[in-house]
Amino acid sequence: MTVKPGFVPFFFPLLQKGFVLKTEVGCSLRELLAERFGISMEYIENRIQTVFLDGKPVDDMDAAAVRDGAVLALSSAMPGLLGAIMRKGGYYSRLRSPVSHLENGDAPRQTDGQVVVKLFNLTSPELGPLFLERGIRVDAEDLRDLFRSRPHDLEEGCVEAAVDGRQVDPAMLPSWDFTALQVYLEIRTV
Amino acid sequence: MDKLLRINMSVEGGPNASVDQMGEYAGLAGRALTSAVVAREVPPLAHPLSEDNKLVIAPGMLSGSLAAMSGRMSVGCKSPLTGGIKEANSGGQASQVLARLGYAAIILEGKPRDSDLYRIFINKDGVNIIPDNSLKGLGNYDLVEKMKREYGDKIACISIGQAGEMKMSAASVAFTDMELRPTRHAGRGGVGAVMGAKGVKVIVLDDTGMTARAPKDPEKFKAANRAFVEGLRRHPVTGEGLPAFGTNVLANVINEAGGYPTHNFMWGRFLGVSKISGETEAETEVARGGVATHGCHRGCTIQCSGIYMDKDGHYLSKQPEYETVWAHGANCGIDDLDAIAMLDRLDDDFGLDTIEMGATIGVAMEAGLARFGDAEAAIRLIREVGKGTPLGRILGNGAAVTGKVFGVERVPVVKGQALPAYDPRAIQGMGVTYATSTMGADHTAGYAVTANVLKVGGYVDPLKAEGQIELSRNLQIATAAIDATGMCLFIAFAVLDQPQTFQALLDLLNSFYGLELTGDDVTALGKKILTMERDFNKRAGFTRQQDRLPEFFRKELLPPHNSVFQVSDEDLDRVFNW
Numbered sequence: 001m002t003v004k005p006g007f008v009p010f011f012f013p014l015l016q017k018g019f020v021l022k023t024e025v026g027c028s029l030r031e032l033l034a035e036r037f038g039i040s041m042e043y044i045e046n047r048i049q050t051v052f053l054d055g056k057p058v059d060d061m062d063a064a065a066v067r068d069g070a071v072l073a074l075s076s077a078m079p080g081l082l083g084a085i086m087r088k089g090g091y092y093s094r095l096r097s098p099v100s101h102l103e104n105g106d107a108p109r110q111t112d113g114q115v116v117v118k119l120f121n122l123t124s125p126e127l128g129p130l131f132l133e134r135g136i137r138v139d140a141e142d143l144r145d146l147f148r149s150r151p152h153d154l155e156e157g158c159v160e161a162a163v164d165g166r167q168v169d170p171a172m173l174p175s176w177d178f179t180a181l182q183v184y185l186e187i188r189t190v
Numbered sequence: 191m192d193k194l195l196r197i198n199m200s201v202e203g204g205p206n207a208s209v210d211q212m213g214e215y216a217g218l219a220g221r222a223l224t225s226a227v228v229a230r231e232v233p234p235l236a237h238p239l240s241e242d243n244k245l246v247i248a249p250g251m252l253s254g255s256l257a258a259m260s261g262r263m264s265v266g267c268k269s270p271l272t273g274g275i276k277e278a279n280s281g282g283q284a285s286q287v288l289a290r291l292g293y294a295a296i297i298l299e300g301k302p303r304d305s306d307l308y309r310i311f312i313n314k315d316g317v318n319i320i321p322d323n324s325l326k327g328l329g330n331y332d333l334v335e336k337m338k339r340e341y342g343d344k345i346a347c348i349s350i351g352q353a354g355e356m357k358m359s360a361a362s363v364a365f366t367d368m369e370l371r372p373t374r375h376a377g378r379g380g381v382g383a384v385m386g387a388k389g390v391k392v393i394v395l396d397d398t399g400m401t402a403r404a405p406k407d408p409e410k411f412k413a414a415n416r417a418f419v420e421g422l423r424r425h426p427v428t429g430e431g432l433p434a435f436g437t438n439v440l441a442n443v444i445n446e447a448g449g450y451p452t453h454n455f456m457w458g459r460f461l462g463v464s465k466i467s468g469e470t471e472a473e474t475e476v477a478r479g480g481v482a483t484h485g486c487h488r489g490c491t492i493q494c495s496g497i498y499m500d501k502d503g504h505y506l507s508k509q510p511e512y513e514t515v516w517a518h519g520a521n522c523g524i525d526d527l528d529a530i531a532m533l534d535r536l537d538d539d540f541g542l543d544t545i546e547m548g549a550t551i552g553v554a555m556e557a558g559l560a561r562f563g564d565a566e567a568a569i570r571l572i573r574e575v576g577k578g579t580p581l582g583r584i585l586g587n588g589a590a591v592t593g594k595v596f597g598v599e600r601v602p603v604v605k606g607q608a609l610p611a612y613d614p615r616a617i618q619g620m621g622v623t624y625a626t627s628t629m630g631a632d633h634t635a636g637y638a639v640t641a642n643v644l645k646v647g648g649y650v651d652p653l654k655a656e657g658q659i660e661l662s663r664n665l666q667i668a669t670a671a672i673d674a675t676g677m678c679l680f681i682a683f684a685v686l687d688q689p690q691t692f693q694a695l696l697d698l699l700n701s702f703y704g705l706e707l708t709g710d711d712v713t714a715l716g717k718k719i720l721t722m723e724r725d726f727n728k729r730a731g732f733t734r735q736q737d738r739l740p741e742f743f744r745k746e747l748l749p750p751h752n753s754v755f756q757v758s759d760e761d762l763d764r765v766f767n768w
Contacts, residue, residue, distance in 0.1 A: 017464040077426040095619025
C-alpha cells in the first residue's frame with residue numbers, strides 16, 4: 001500500500017498485537033535488534049527499557065538467545081512500580097524473579113527462521129514505520145478488522161493499493177477476502 | 191493551612207462547625223494527618239458507620255501552592271471494607287481549593303440525629319451546613335450539575351453518589367476535576383460509606399477571594415519548582431509515556447509478562463488485550479474528538495488522563511485508567527472499550543471504587559451470575575448496585591461479601607479489599623505489599639519507587655534472596671511519605687532516576703516551610719505513618735493472619751508461567767521489622 005505520510009499510524013494497532021518477520025535466528029537478542037533489524041545501539045540501550053522474550057522479561061540482552069519461532073516484545077519506559085520491575089536490569093527486577101528470562105539451554109544454531117515482534121507504546125511510532133516499510137506478516141483477520149474499523153479514513157489516507165501484484169481500489173479493502181491466514185503487508189509513503 | 195475544620199453532625203439542633211488549632215497535628219498533612227487523627231481520635235473497635243468514626247479530608251503539604259503536581263487529597267477513616275485504618279487519595283481540584291481556604295483538614299464527626307441529608311458550603315466567609323433532602327438519590331453527575339446551577343462554576347465539589355448514601359463498603363468519595371465533573375475518586379476502602387453515615391451528600395468549596403499559599407522563601411521555591419518540572423518533563427515516563435498513553439500503557443506490558451489477571455485471576459494473559467490497551471484507548475479518544483493528554487487538576491504537568499467520547503462523539507467518561515480498564519475488562523473477560531468506559535461512568539456516577547467493583551463482577555461471574563465476557567451483563571449488574579436492589583446491595587459491598595453470599599472460594603481480597611491489576615504469582619514483590627499493607631490489597635502502598643534514592647531501611651542488594659521483603663518495606667515507607675506531601679505518586683519515576691529531581695522535591699518542601707528536611711527525615715515520616723497505622727490495626731484486632739494472600743495464590747498455578755506465590759509467612763511477618 002502507498003499511503004500519505006500522516007496515515008502510517010493507522011497501522012500501529014497491528015504492531016502491538018504482533019507481526020511475523022523472517023530473519024536469521026540463533027543469535028543473541030542484541031544481535032537480532034542491532035544487526036538483523038538495524039536498530040541503533042543508542043536506541044537499544046536507552047529507549048528500549050523493557051524487553052520480553054517468549055513472555056519473560058530479559059535483563060541480559062547479550063545472553064538471551066533468539067530461537068526460531070521466538071516471540072519478542074519491545075517497550076519504552078513504563079510507569080509505576082511495575083514499570084520499574086519490568087525494566088531490563090532494573091533495581092526492582094528481583095521482584096519478578098520467577099518469571100524473568102534465564103538462558104540455560106544449549107546455544108542455538110544460526111539458521112533462517114521467523115520471529116514474532118510486538119511493539120508497545122512509544123516503540124510503535126518510533127520503530128513501526130521502519131518495519132512497515134520493509135514488510136511484515138500479519139494475521140489476515142486482524143488486517144481486515146483494521147480496514148473495517150475506519151473505512152473512510154482508509155479511503156482518505158491510502159493513495160494506492162495492490163493485492164498480489166494487482167492494483168485495487170482502496171475502498172474495496174475492507175471487504176477483501178484474503179484467502180491465506182497471514183498477509184504480507186508493505187507500507188510505502190508518497 | 192493552619193487550622194482544622196471540625197463538623198460535628200451529632201449536635202442537638204443540627205450540625206455544628208468549629209475551627210480548631212492544629213495543636214499536636216502541627217506540621218502534618220495528607221496521609222500523615224488523616225492517619226494521625228484516626229489513630230488518635232477514633233476508637234479502634236468502633237463500628238465504621240457509627241458516630242465514633244471520623245472522616246478526615248486533608249490536602250497535602252504543598253497543596254494550594256504553585257508547586258506542580260501538588261493536588262492530591264487524602265481521605266481517612268476506619269474502613270467499613272477492611273475494618274482497619276484507611277487512607278484513600280484522589281486527584282481533582284478540591285485539594286488546591288481547600289488548602290487555599292486555609293484548612294489543613296475537614297473532619298466530619300458524629301452522626302445526624304435525624305435522617306436528613308446535608309450539603310456543606312465553605313468559602314472565605316465561613317461554613318454553611320444546610321439540610322437538603324432534594325439531593326437524596328442523586329448520582330454524582332446530576333448532583334454536581336445542581337451545585338453548579340446554585341453556586342456557579344468556580345467551585346470544587348466533594349460528594350457521594352447513591353452507593354455512599356446506601357453505606358456500601360465499595361462506595362467512594364468523588365472529587366470534581368478541572369471541567370467540574372465528578373471523575374476523580376478516593377475509591378478504596380468504602381470511605382464514601384462513612385461520608386454517607388455522616389449524612390453529608392456534598393461539600394462545596396469556593397476559594398474566590400483567596401490566593402495561592404505563599405512560600406517562606408519565594409525565590410528558592412520558584413527555582414525548585416522550575417527544576418522539579420524540568421525533571422518531570424525530561425523523564426521518558428513522566429514526560430512522554432504517561433502523557434501519550436495514560437496509565438493504561440501498562441496493559442500490554444503486564445499482559446506480556448503473564449501477570450495481567452484474567453477471568454477472576456484464572457490466567458495471567460488476556461487474549462483481547464490489544465483491544466483495550468492504552469495505545470488503543472488513546473487512538474480511540476483522539477479519533478473521536480476526545481483528549482488523550484489531560485490533567486486531573488490545575489498544576490499537573492504529567493497529564494496522564496484524558497477524555498473518552500462515545501461512538502457519536504459525545505462525552506462518556508474521563509479516560510478510564512489502567513486499574514479500571516483491567517478490573518472491568520480483562521478480569522471480567524470484556525474486550526470492549528466502550529463498555530468499559532460506560533462501566534467507569536456508572537461507577538463514577540453511583541460513587542463506587544472501580545477496582546472493587548471490577549473484582550466483584552469477576553467473582554459474580556465465577557459464581558455464574560453472568561458469563562465472562564458479557565459486557566451487557568456487567569453493566570446490568572452495576573446498575574443493580576446504583577438502584578440498591580437486594581442483589582445490588584450485595585455487590586456494592588465488595589468482592590469478599592459477594593464471594594461469601596454466592597459460595598465462591600476464589601475471592602481475590604486481602605483484609606477484605608480486592609486485589610488490583612497485578613497477579614502476585616507473576617510479580618511476587620507486589621504480593622508482599624498486597625499482603626502486608628496496612629490498607630488491604632493496595633497497589634499504591636508500595637508504588638513510590640524512590641527507595642534506592644532514599645536508601646530507606648538500608649540499601650538492599652537486589653540479588654539477595656530476601657530482597658523482596660526489604661524492597662516492599664522500603665517502598666511502603668516511601669509511599670507513605672509521598673502521600674503526606676500531597677504530590678502525585680507519578681512523580682516517583684522521575685525522582686527514582688534523577689537524584690536532582692528528588693533534591694528539587696526536597697527544596698520545594700524546604701523553601702515553602704523554611705525547613706531543612708533531608709531524605710532521612712522523609713524516611714522517618716514514612717515510618718511514623720506506617721507505625722501509627724499498624725498500631726491502629728492491631729488495636730482493631732488485626733493479627734499476622736490478616737497479612738496473608740488468599741490461599742489459592744499459593745495453590746493454583748498461574749498460566750502461562752505456571753507459578754505460585756512463594757514468599758513464606760515467616761518472611762511476610764518480617765516486613766515491618768525496623
